[in-house]
Amino acid sequence: MHDLTEILNWRRLSDKITLSGQPTEQQLADISELGVTHVVNLGPHHNKGALDDEAGTVASLGMEYVYIPVEFDNPTDEDFAKFCEAIERLKDTRIHVHCIYNARVSAFFYRYAKTGRGFSECETFALMEGIWRPGDDWAAFIGSDDAVRQPNRYAGEDY
Template sequence: MTKDPEHILNWRRVNAHLTTSGQPDAAQLAEIRDLGVTHIVNLGLGHGKDALPDEADKVAALGMRYTHIPVDFEGPTDQDFANFKAALDNDVGSQIHVHCIYNARVSAFFYRYAKTHDDLPEEEAFAMMESIWRPGDDWADFIGDPAAKGQPNRYAGDDY
């Protein structure tokens, strides 16, 4: 088995079938494929200085499936979560890698997902999220954390 590419920004392994990270570059997508990943899910907007241009084409050229769910960082929605959940639930048993630009969106989505799925303990999902960031106001309702209302987003190593 190929070793996890932990040099990718905020790389995390959720379980044997799920990995997450910040934005991988084209070479890193190949490393992710070499782990046996067959499906890439991108929660980033897909444009901007840190996005990978033509990511869908690069993923397809590597023989993987690509799902893009562009999540507005200032306003994640229940529909975004439903699309994320469907992407995971419709591909059970496959190797899936989920990323955004920093792994903030993704870790919050997995924390919310863990609240309703027995295969991912909520405490582990919270610890993964907290190792990257502590969501604030824009995300408080989304992740079900009323104490975060009125708080800024804080990032591990910078704000705590």
């Protein structure tokens, strides 16, 4: 299986899970061609850059769409519980998980790994850090108490 590095912040977590920022309709078709059967979207439909009808596009490509809208300024434990349920339900399938930038997704997988659910905490931290370093509410969300009073920082900008 090859990687679709033209998609914003494309990352491969495992042989069954890929992550990214918002794919275009054509990029969703490319994702489907990788054998992905499920697309999980953590980016609310009202975000700038979101597709007009992502659920319809995903369905037309023969994939299942899972929508867990996470407001960037308010990630919740309820959002995380829905995410965990989806990832565990789909563990034997090929899935692609995205949001608008791959900030939400990378933080969710890091927190998921910290709970001992099968991914390396070190590897998911490195994946997240390659995109951003969460501060404020996101630092609290992932349990990074030392960064709670820090701003969110993005790779290539200030670190």
